[in-house]
Every structure is written in structure tokens, then in C-alpha cells.
Amino acid sequence: MILVHVVNLLPIRLVCARQEQQLSAIHVKITWYVTTEDGYILSLKRIPHGVSNSTKNTTRIPVLLFHGLMVDSVSWVLGTPKQSLGFILADGGFDVWFANTRGTNSSRNHTSLTPDDPSIDKYFQEYWNWTWDQLAAYDLPAVLQHVYDHTGGQKVHYIGHSLAFHFLGYREFNPVGCLMVEGPDCCLNASTVCNFLQHATQSTSIKNLIHMSQSKDHNQKLKTSFYCSNLRSRTEFLLLVCLQLVIRYEGVRRYDYGNAKENMKHYNQPRPPLYNLSSIPTHVPMFLTHGGQDFLGDVPDTRHLLNTLVRTHDRDNMEVLYVPDYAHADFVIGYNAPQLVYEPMVDFLQRH
DSSP states (O other), X not given: OBOOOOOOOOOSOOSSHHHHHHHHHHSOOEEEEEEOTTSEEEEEEEEOSOSSOOOTTOOXXXXXXXXXXXXXXXXXXXXXXXXXXXXXXXXXXXXXXXXXXXXXXXXXXXXXXXXXXXXXXXXXXXXGOOOHHHIIIIIHHXXXXXXHHTTTSOOEEEEEOTXXXXXXXXXXXXXXXXXXXXXXXXXXOXXXXXHHHHHXXXXXXXXXXXXXXXXXXXXXXXXHXXXXXXXXXXXXXXXXXXXXXXXXXXXXXXXXXXXXXXXXXXXXXXXXXXXXXXXXXXXXXXXXXXXXXXXXXXXXXXXXXXXXXXXXXXXXXXEEXXXXXXXXXXXXXXXXXXXXXXXXXXXXXXXX
């Protein structure tokens, strides 16, 4: 099952030590390390069961939570056990896994490279020479295969955030059981994000995105503080580059080699191809949520995506949840997200 959730993930390292101790005492957490084909060593967190369903012999359906580009997995557990999707899933009887992609706080190791080599320009050293293509081509397959191998070969439900949805269009992932999408960054154009780019390149940098992508009605100041404190400068820079490419091509495409000749060599076409969402099997259960105030995945953009998917997808296996007053970050830090978003998500998972 593929669940694509529109919430960015911070490292599964809680900012508040007291809160981390309390949560550790409540929920069992295990850390695994996964090495990708290109040598990046990723931290993979796991909550194998909830507080009241810890029977060892019980078979639990695995769920993989995959974050977006700016942060990593701590965003799934920013609140209390009743407010955080990661804990809600564990207490609901699922075997919950949290991905941390390359370059995030807990996934900064490599078999031969270093992320902090002062002899090379800090933004273009070899360790940081990647785009979201590598996240789709290496990180997601490595993590998904690890979860599949360590949970008895069951189908893995996938919950992703924004661009994590498009990673599934890189190729077909057979172990995936069901798809859920929240606030997908789908067909951005200059008019929807030019205001963000103008502010993001100023001194406060990409932290403006957090404040611009949440509605005041659903924002929690403490969560927002934790959220912003985990942003990484290099990841911020890479995100700006990736957003620029999305705006340039009005869609999420493969890496642009800079000229038509090189693109022809790699893709047999002058422009990079779009991520092929048609590779998602039409029978896979899919749940899409989006917000009316989301400038990164706004209503016209999402409707364009929906029209593309609905034409081919099995309608009996597709549901859409629209939250009119939700912005991009509200899906992860909104105070009422458990009631408006997480409950329908868990219900969808349990039915599929």
C-alpha cells in the first residue's frame, strides 16, 4: 500500500531531550542502517509496535514513512503520541518505519565520501552531488527493500510527503501495497512560488517556507520551532535548485543536464522527462489529500494531477480528501491534523 503524506520530516532526533526520554519510555524505537548502491549510509528508524499491542507473535503490517526534501523523520513524531502520525500508526497496530534520506542529520555517512570536506566548495563537494533523482533511484529502493526483507516479505504501505509521491514515478516498486498522497508538489509554475523564492534567498533563508506554508489557524508554535531548528543549509540550497527546475519546466522532471545535447544522450529527448506517474499500478489503493491554502500543491495543480490519475486509475481504489483551509505544513504541524487527516488515513489503511 502506498501512502504519500504531504508532511516534511525532520530527523528522528527530538529537539527537547526531556521529550525524547519520555517518548522513548513509551514507544520502543530501533535504528537500522541501510547502504545504497552508490554508497550512502542511511539511518532507518522503526517503531515495531504500539504501547498496548506489544505481543511479539502478532503479525503487523509494515508502513514506511518517507519524508520530503527539506527535513527528515522527526516531523512524524513532533507532537504527543496522540498528535503524531508515527505514534498513531504504531498504536493502531502497524509496524512503523521512518526513512531518513542522504544528507539529513542522521544519514550523513558514506562508504568513501565525507559531507564536510573543507578543501572543496561546501555546496558542490562530491558527497552533495545529487538531486531528487538519486533519492528516487537509490534511497527509496534501498529502504523499501530493507523493510520488505525484514518484515516477512509483506507488502509495504508507503506514506510520503509532497515530492516523495513523484519518487514512485521513477519506476515501479513491486513491494508497495497502497499509496497515499498529501499536498503533492505537482505542477508548480512561477506564479505560485515566485513570492517564496524572493524571500527564501534573503537572510532568513528557507525557514520562510515554514511560515509561508502553514495557516495561522492550524499552526502550533512549539512544533514550528522544532521544525525550523532542524533545517540543514545544504539541503536548503539543493531544494532551491530543485524548485527552480520545477518552475522552469512546470512539473517534476528528471535531472536537467543543462543542454539539449546532453539531455538527448541520457533521455533521447531535449528536455528531461517528467516522472512517470503512470508506472503506478492502477489497482494499487491510493489516497490523496490536499489543502486549499497550499501554494506548493495548490488546488489547480492538484486537480491537474487528479485528472491525470483518475483517467487511468481504478476508481474503487482511489479516495480524495480536500481540506479547504489547510496549507502545506498543516498536514504535519496542524493541531487538528489527527482528526481531519490522520484518522481517515488510518481508516483507509485498515480497509486495504
